Amino acid sequence: MATGAAVTLRLMTESDLPMLHAWLNRPHIVQWWGGESERPSLDQVVAHYRPRVLAQEPVTPYIALLGEEPIGYAQSYVALGSGGGWWPDETDPGVRGIDLSLANPLQLNVGLGTQLVKALVERLFSDPLVTKIQTDPAPSNQRAIRCYEKAGFVQHALVTTPDGPAVYMVQTRSMFENAKRAAQG
Numbered sequence: 787m788a789t790g791a792a793v794t795l796r797l798m799t800e801s802d803l804p805m806l807h808a809w810l811n812r813p814h815i816v817q818w819w820g821g822e823s824e825r826p827s828l829d830q831v832v833a834h835y836r837p838r839v840l841a842q843e844p845v846t847p848y849i850a851l852l853g854e855e856p857i858g859y860a861q862s863y864v865a866l867g868s869g870g871g872w873w874p875d876e877t878d879p880g881v882r883g884i885d886l887s888l889a890n891p892l893q894l895n896v897g898l899g900t901q902l903v904k905a906l907v908e909r910l911f912s913d914p915l916v917t918k919i920q921t922d923p924a925p926s927n928q929r930a931i932r933c934y935e936k937a938g939f940v941q942h943a944l945v946t947t948p949d950g951p952a953v954y955m956v957q958t959r960s961m962f963e964n965a966k967r968a969a970q971g
């Protein structure tokens with residue numbers, strides 16, 4: 787980006803929920819975040835995304851910033867015990883999953899998503915208990931798949947989730963540390 791500002795993350799708060807509601811109704815996010823049938827009302831966003839509610843799942847919500855500008859939503863979750871048909875075979879308590887979307891359709895495809903994924907991965911692996919990070923884009927979401935690959939994920943398998951088919955992508959702690967060592971020369 788021409789601004790030269792870095793993408794950073796802060797925890798989402800309740801005061802961000804009206805902004806999140808507006809974002810989750812934008813067509814470029816609706817397309818990949820549940821579809822038209824899941825287009826949420828403000829009440830639904832407040833009921834579902836309030837940080838206290840997400841913490842019970844447990845999901846941690848973040849707002850991505852470019853400098854001071856909020857540019858996207860991200861969340862991480864503990865895969866083990868997700869319930870609702872999600873990740874029933876997981877046995878490792880150290881696995882975290884991630885989901886994210888950029889808010890502004892004019893900011894897609896310029897590398898911000900890759901920066902955001904890298905920032906989130908760095909943050910999650912700063913917890914020594916985290917062994918692996920997973921994500922599950924739709925097979926047709928080639929932009930997201932490519933973005934995750936650029937941020938160090940590899941495609942592991944095609945899986946069926948409660949939301950439909952997905953590409954199960956992973957980055958282990960050793961992949962993360964090896965890439966870091968290689969980048970440092």
Ligand SMILES: CC(C)(COP(=O)(O)OP(=O)(O)OC[C@H]1O[C@@H](n2cnc3c(N)ncnc32)[C@H](O)[C@@H]1OP(=O)(O)O)[C@@H](O)C(=O)NCCC(=O)NCCS
Nearest residue numbers: 818887888894895896897898899900923928929930932933
């Ligand atoms: C997915 C998302 C976070 C990625 O962020 P982004 O900033 O747009 O992605 P980046 O610019 O970092 O990387 C995108 C890559 O995909 C490539 N790409 C874009 N469209 C593509 C397509 N149809 N097929 C293959 N590659 C494609 C881009 O060329 C770029 O790769 P390159 O740098 O090697 O050229 C963002 O696009 C987004 O929020 N999309 C809408 C919601 C969404 O899909 N959320 C994810 C749900 S899993």
